[in-house]
Amino acid sequence: MIALIVAMDRNGLIGKDNELPWHFPEDLDYFKRVTKHKKVLMGRKTYESIVDKLGKALPLRENIVLTRQRLKLEDAYVINDLPAYLRKVPEEDTLFVIGGRMVYEASLPFADRLYITHIDGAYEGDTYFPTVDFSKFEIVQKEKRPPLTFVVYERKDR
Numbered sequence: 001m002i003a004l005i006v007a008m009d010r011n012g013l014i015g016k017d018n019e020l021p022w023h024f025p026e027d028l029d030y031f032k033r034v035t036k037h038k039k040v041l042m043g044r045k046t047y048e049s050i051v052d053k054l055g056k057a058l059p060l061r062e063n064i065v066l067t068r069q070r071l072k073l074e075d076a077y078v079i080n081d082l083p084a085y086l087r088k089v090p091e092e093d094t095l096f097v098i099g100g101r102m103v104y105e106a107s108l109p110f111a112d113r114l115y116i117t118h119i120d121g122a123y124e125g126d127t128y129f130p131t132v133d134f135s136k137f138e139i140v141q142k143e144k145r146p147p148l149t150f151v152v153y154e155r156k157d158r
């Protein structure tokens with residue numbers, strides 16, 4: 001199964017200067033809980049933004065980094081061909097796509113689930129989540145913790 005996990009404000013904003021535009025420890029805890037012991041796939045810029053913050057890749061998860069470059073990373077597995085990789089994910093595994101925009105956009109057609117933290121606010125930034133056709137998804141889980149709402153969407157025609 002392929003799942004995208006993202007936090008966005010009410011305008012679909014997800015990033016600012018290669019960082020998150022906000023700081024919600026509750027959302028970071030949710031992200032940790034949901035993705036722990038799973039594979040997490042990210043774009044090279046998101047990987048760099050995580051390493052800038054933590055000094056290393058995300059712990060307790062298998063980190064996979066998408067790039068067009070020939071990179072060798074000590075703490076992450078590097079891939080160059082996203083569709084080829086996504087097609088090989090076994091149904092019994094869960095791969096979490098954790099951003100950023102470019103990677104969300106390219107993997108959205110493959111997504112079985114979307115874990116979206118909706119933030120009830122409007123922030124400033126430069127990076128937005130791609131447009132989602134929500135008529136193709138149904139809500140399977142929803143938890144309100146203002147100003148955050150944690151929603152899990154599942155593709156209807158899986």
Ligand SMILES: NC(=O)c1ccc[n+]([C@@H]2O[C@H](COP(=O)([O-])OP(=O)(O)OC[C@H]3O[C@@H](n4cnc5c(N)ncnc54)[C@H](OP(=O)(O)O)[C@@H]3O)[C@@H](O)[C@H]2O)c1
Binds near residue numbers: 013043047104
């Ligand atoms: N709110 C959230 O939940 C959330 C989550 C994650 C990230 N973000 C934010 O999103 C922003 C970063 O997003 P971004 O779109 O600028 O960067 P990104 O998607 O993290 O990384 C872009 C890089 O990924 C590689 N890439 C992307 N598509 C590819 C493809 N089809 N094939 C091969 N390589 C590919 C390229 O790397 P090379 O240049 O090395 O070839 C590209 O420059 C930051 O502000 C970050 O904080 C927000």
